[in-house]
Amino acid sequence: MATLEIKEVAKRYGDRTVLHDINLTLASGEFLSLLGPSGCGKTTLLRIIAGFEHPDGGQVRVDGQDITALPANRRQMGMVFQAYSLFPNMTAEENVRFGLRVRKVDAAEQSRRVLELLELVGLANHAAKYPHQLSGGQQQRVALARALAIRPSLLLLDEPLSALDAKVRVQLREEIRRIQRETGITTVFVTHDQEEALSISDRVAVMYEGRMVQVGAPAAIYQEPTHPFVAQFIGISSRLPARVVDADQGVITVLDRALHTPRARGLQPDVxxxxxxxPEGVQLQAVNGKDPQSAVLQGTVRESTFFGAVTRLRVELDGGQGVLADLSTHEALQLPIGIRVHVSWQPDAMRLLPAELPI
Incomplete structure (x- = not known):
C-alpha cells in the first residue's frame, strides 16, 4: 500500500511532446483510472511509472523515494497488459509461480502464495490448465494473479479488459475492484472506456493531448466538468451556443433567449x-397554447430511441440545434415524433464552459 507522486513529468519523441508536465498524487490504497482517447498519453505515463520508459523531465516517487532512474525490475510493481502475455508452455499455477521462483522465494511459501492467489481470482480449480485451455477472461485473471504474486507496492493495469467481450468485461472489472479492495494495493488503471473508469475508480484523471485536464471523483467528473473536452468525452451531453449578457445578475442568452442562471456569475461578459x-436533466412539455414559466426553448421531437425503462428523444430546436432528453418510457409515449414541445432543464443538468477548447 504505497503512495505515488508524479511531479512535472514530461516526455517527448523527437519534436513531438506527448506528456506536458504531469502532476499527480495517489494515496495509499487508492484506485485511480487514467482515462482518455487513444494517443492522449495515458499508456506512456503508465510505462514511465513502471520504468519501461524514461521521462525527459520530472520525477516519479513511491513513498517519498525518487525512483525515476530505477530500472523496471527493481521497482517492485505488478503490471497487467492488454495482451495476456502468459507463458504458453506453463500452466496457470506455473505462470503465477514464475515471479516468486525468479526471486528465489522459499518453495513452501511459493505454493501457499500461488494457491491463495488462484483462489482470490476464482481459478483454484483451473491451476493445471495451460493458457490455450482457458477463456480470455480466465487468462486475464491468471495475469492479474501473477502480477499480485510478488506483493507489489503498486498494481498497474494497461487496458486489461479491451480484448474481452462486453459481458466478460463487466464481470472482470468488478472482480478487479473486489480484489483491489481486499488486497488494499494502490492501483493505476488505464482505459479509454468511460464506463469502466467511472464505475470502479476512487478518482479519475482525464487526459487530453498529453495533459491532465481534470482529476476528481467519478461523480464530480460527470456532474461538474471543468474543461470542454471532459464535458464532451464523459457521458452524453447536448451542446448549445451561449453568451453572457450580465455576469452580475447571472443572465445569459441561449439561441437568443434570455436565461437566468447562477452559473453565469463571475464569467466574462460577451464571451x-x-x-x-x-439528457437526464432535460424536461419536455407538449405545446398546448400555454407557455410554461420554466420553458426556455421550443422545438420538435424528431427521433425516439427505446432503452427499456428510459426512452431518449431528440428534439430539433427552432433554429436547427438539437437537444437530447432521457424520459421515462411512459412519459416519452405521450410525446410522439413530430409533436411540438417546450424545452427546459434542471439547474444541475447544465454547465457553461468556453466555446474555444483550451490547451
Whole structure:
C-alpha cells in the first residue's frame, strides 16, 4: 500500500511532446483510472511509472523515494497488459509461480502464495490448465494473479479488459475492484472506456493531448466538468451556443433567449460559451397554447430511441440545434415524433464552459 507522486513529468519523441508536465498524487490504497482517447498519453505515463520508459523531465516517487532512474525490475510493481502475455508452455499455477521462483522465494511459501492467489481470482480449480485451455477472461485473471504474486507496492493495469467481450468485461472489472479492495494495493488503471473508469475508480484523471485536464471523483467528473473536452468525452451531453449578457445578475442568452442562471456569475461578459446539458436533466412539455414559466426553448421531437425503462428523444430546436432528453418510457409515449414541445432543464443538468477548447 504505497503512495505515488508524479511531479512535472514530461516526455517527448523527437519534436513531438506527448506528456506536458504531469502532476499527480495517489494515496495509499487508492484506485485511480487514467482515462482518455487513444494517443492522449495515458499508456506512456503508465510505462514511465513502471520504468519501461524514461521521462525527459520530472520525477516519479513511491513513498517519498525518487525512483525515476530505477530500472523496471527493481521497482517492485505488478503490471497487467492488454495482451495476456502468459507463458504458453506453463500452466496457470506455473505462470503465477514464475515471479516468486525468479526471486528465489522459499518453495513452501511459493505454493501457499500461488494457491491463495488462484483462489482470490476464482481459478483454484483451473491451476493445471495451460493458457490455450482457458477463456480470455480466465487468462486475464491468471495475469492479474501473477502480477499480485510478488506483493507489489503498486498494481498497474494497461487496458486489461479491451480484448474481452462486453459481458466478460463487466464481470472482470468488478472482480478487479473486489480484489483491489481486499488486497488494499494502490492501483493505476488505464482505459479509454468511460464506463469502466467511472464505475470502479476512487478518482479519475482525464487526459487530453498529453495533459491532465481534470482529476476528481467519478461523480464530480460527470456532474461538474471543468474543461470542454471532459464535458464532451464523459457521458452524453447536448451542446448549445451561449453568451453572457450580465455576469452580475447571472443572465445569459441561449439561441437568443434570455436565461437566468447562477452559473453565469463571475464569467466574462460577451464571451462565447457552450451550454452543456445532460439528457437526464432535460424536461419536455407538449405545446398546448400555454407557455410554461420554466420553458426556455421550443422545438420538435424528431427521433425516439427505446432503452427499456428510459426512452431518449431528440428534439430539433427552432433554429436547427438539437437537444437530447432521457424520459421515462411512459412519459416519452405521450410525446410522439413530430409533436411540438417546450424545452427546459434542471439547474444541475447544465454547465457553461468556453466555446474555444483550451490547451
Amino acid at each position: 462565447a460559451l457552450h451550454l452543456y446539458l445532460r
